[in-house]
Amino acid sequence: MNAPATAPAGPGSPAGPDGPDGRDVVLRARDVRVEYDGERPTRAVRGVSFELRRGEVLGIAGESGCGKSTLAYAVTRMLKAPARMTGGSLSFRTREGEELDLLALDEEGLRTFRWSRLSLVFQSAMNALNPVTTVGRQFADVFRAHRPDMGPEERDRRARELLEMVGIDADRVRSHPHELSGGMRQRVVIAMALALEPDVVIMDEPTTALDVVVQREILDEVERLRAELGFSVVFITHDLGLLLEISDRLAVMYAGEVVEYAPAEQLAGGAAHPYTQGLLRSFPDLAGERRELRGIPGSPPDLRGDLAGCAFADRCEHAFEPCRTTAPRLLDLGRAAGPWSAACHLHDPAHRPPAGAPARPGAPAPSDVPAPSDVPAPSGTPVPAGTPEPAPAAPGGGPTTEGRQP
């Protein structure tokens, strides 16, 4: 499901925030932090950066509670108390080349930005339709809010067009949501997300509630529409297998941080972070050889307060001395496949484990630990586009410094 329009960036292509390659970046999030207020605030997103290029599919994977949905809400500025964004920046580049600072938008600016530039398919898209009004009416609400000069007939015509586009009978504009099946409702929601031809669609677990057959149909539909309309997608799900298939690039989140950032096609064969490896081992590969399915023992850490060292250390079979004391930085692995980075001491030359690194029985990844020659020196290395820049080891740095921009 790779975007035909997007050429994968070469491994060495220079791209800082203002690099020449930054031109086709539509959405850039830097060091986003979100807290849920409470007696001990839960820091659900801890400095996540990503770049979304025009026309590509960026997958965000991770188990429940790792901050995926919170991140999506933060990016769309939909967070409600007690959640609040405590840091970071969000910039958006429209199709016309206008640069928008999402955090600086006022209420009306935000309102007009929403849906016309960036739309959202919700986690439970089944419930995202107003149960008491017709589908057509809900399309009309969108047009009335964003295209005030559209007449009633034009609104109706466009709603019918959109329904047909996702393979639903146009006369369904007169139906109420309860008269549609789950898959149809999902299609309606997707049609609605595309109503204003946005630059970006964020899909938060859009197919989780559907059975695999319908899920497949919907995904094919999304892929077809994306090729046709050229929008970018941030696809959030816990289903890593699905993401490997549909994304161009993939970010794996754990405990509110991105732990690995990789081209989707190569990730299955070369996952660098032990957590990604664990995720890959937890579902069967239909095409590959038979192997034992294993989950990841333990559960994610408590996100209230600071985490000393690597958040994954307690569940990691490769954990060694620095993992419990020093937080790993997201470092570029310098692999040929494209921008690829991981936050793991196993890949940090400064913390290379002793020669006889623990054996990993059952690990499918052939080369979790790249040869020393693969790893560039951290200093002075150009960071490929789409890779959050690694932070220099800050004094007293906990996991909070992770991904911070210099």
Place this chain on the structure above:
Amino acid sequence: MRYILRKLGFYLIAAWMAVTLNFALPRLIPGDPVQLIMARQSQLGPVPPGEKEALEKMLGLGHGSILSQYGDYLASIARLRFGLSVTYFPTPVADILRSSVLWTVVLVGTATVISVLIGLTLGTLAGWRRGTWLDSLVPATTFLAAVPYFWVALLLIYLFTQVWPVFPDQFSYDPGLDIGWSGEFASSALRHAILPALTIVVSSVGGWMLGMRNMMVSTLSEDYVSAAEAKGLRPRTVMLGYAARNAVLPSVAGFAISLGFVISGSLVMEMVFSYQGIGYQLLQAVTNSDYPLMQAIFLAITFTVLSANFLVDVLYGFVDPRTRLAR
């Protein structure tokens, strides 16, 4: 349309059952109710000829088989012939009903509707702006709802007729005036209605507001409301078209129930204000063992409850499409 017809059929059956029950009740009264009633009537004045037959038909106690009695009973009800009242002998019950029902329906009905409208509006705003000053008003209104409403009525009478004598303290209009479409009469009726209406509004608005506010808060966390916001709809559209539109549904059902109690529920208020509505007449009927009047009032209450429920059922079909099952 089929939805409405089905509902109508259901309510016709319910009405028929109520009427039939009313027919059966006098047979369960020990002794001869007709003799009892006529004995009381004769104390008050000469009983006109045919009154015995009218009463028997009304109570369904005439001669002939039980079926023909039942037929006579239905026929007299259809023609609104309920016999003569004992309390206001020899006025026909139908006349008393006619003159008192309208007072109650207009006063209590209007007050209920006003109370619902104010309550729902305030509740919507309080839920939408949760945690603001408006929201902190909610406990105060529930306190008002917790106070017995005859007490509120007495307090209002004390304040507005004794401390500041602005409003009359009893009756539904100035007894010195003739009933008619004159401006003088209308303004007198209005002035007499304000305190009773205020009593009803003050004591019931808190419940509507609290219910609506809580439904608003839970509706606001629904996905379709977040989605509406993500769609960049105007806040007004989100509040009214998405949140309040769904939050109001339980209140619509509650409104049906309270409309049904418009006639019967106003008894205490009409007593306190000596308002000549149907509650006041019911009280008179009970104290004077006025069976014909009582029966007619019971029937009137039954029919208002049923027709109010029917109206709201139809309304509910419009506001919540999910209840319109088969088309």
